[in-house]
Amino acid sequence: MASSDCENFVRDGKKIIGAAVNYHDFLKKNNVPAPENPVMFLKPTSSYIVEGQDIIIPKVFTRVAHEVELGVIINRKCKDVSKQDAMSYVGGYCLALDMTAQCELGVARPKGLPWCMGKGFDTSTPVSRFIRLREIKDPHNLRLWLKVNNETRQDGNTSDLIFNVPELIEYTSKYMTLEPNDLILTGTPVGANPVSAGDVIECGLGDVVSMKFNVKGA
Numbered sequence: 256m257a258s259s260d261c262e263n264f265v266r267d268g269k270k271i272i273g274a275a276v277n278y279h280d281f282l283k284k285n286n287v288p289a290p291e292n293p294v295m296f297l298k299p300t301s302s303y304i305v306e307g308q309d310i311i312i313p314k315v316f317t318r319v320a321h322e323v324e325l326g327v328i329i330n331r332k333c334k335d336v337s338k339q340d341a342m343s344y345v346g347g348y349c350l351a352l353d354m355t356a357q358c359e360l361g362v363a364r365p366k367g368l369p370w371c372m373g374k375g376f377d378t379s380t381p382v383s384r385f386i387r388l389r390e391i392k393d394p395h396n397l398r399l400w401l402k403v404n405n406e407t408r409q410d411g412n413t414s415d416l417i418f419n420v421p422e423l424i425e426y427t428s429k430y431m432t433l434e435p436n437d438l439i440l441t442g443t444p445v446g447a448n449p450v451s452a453g454d455v456i457e458c459g460l461g462d463v464v465s466m467k468f469n470v471k472g473a
């Protein structure tokens with residue numbers, strides 16, 4: 256299947272699967288041990304927005320943070336694949352923001368409660384245009400940067416991932432069938448911080464793509 260077959264991942268996607276705590280720089284800064292296995296969560300596709308649409312902070316949240324991430328788009332049905340075969344199921348990439356209500360997760364995490372609302376609210380997944388495979392030489396050597404109101408907040412590199420792209424696909428596909436147009440968010444480097452209404456977020460992936468979103472209140 257050609258990579259362009261998942262070009263409309265925002266329109267045709269079935270699920271968004273996120274990896275949590277997947278950067279060594281994050282572990283170092285927070286002095287936490289590396290997870291034994293990837294920690295994954297789901298976001299609904301109703302959380303997608305594209306450039307031109309605004310990030311809206313729901314009234315119920317007091318602390319919503321930016322997380323800049325490499326997104327991996329699946330191009331065909333995939334179940335129980337090995338990491339050796341996993342990259343053949345990648346149809347393309349995108350730059351993504353995994354907007355996260357830290358106020359909600361801060362309460363949910365210690366109680367072992369689910370993360371659905373804090374991760375899945377409307378506008379919580381801003382994404383770039385579809386990036387073709389040929390535009391990315393090495394998905395594990397890409398700079399990921401993010402500025403708020405022109406000030407740098409995150410500046411990492413996918414070379415610092417704990418579980419790389421094939422490992423995330425291998426792990427996830429043991430449990431759930433990955434489908435064409437599904438998006439895997441690979442996790443965020445250190446520096447996720449809250450935003451406020453009126454802020455402008457700008458972020459980029461290497462020299463491949465950048466995007467800009469305004470933050471508004473509900």
Ligand SMILES: O=C([O-])CC(=O)C(=O)O
Pocket residue numbers: 273274275276277322353355360441442443
């Ligand atoms: O928000 C979190 O705590 C986990 C997460 O998505 C990430 O590390 O990218």
Ligand SMILES: [Mg+2]
Pocket residue numbers: 273274275322324353440442443
């Ligand atoms: Mg994230």
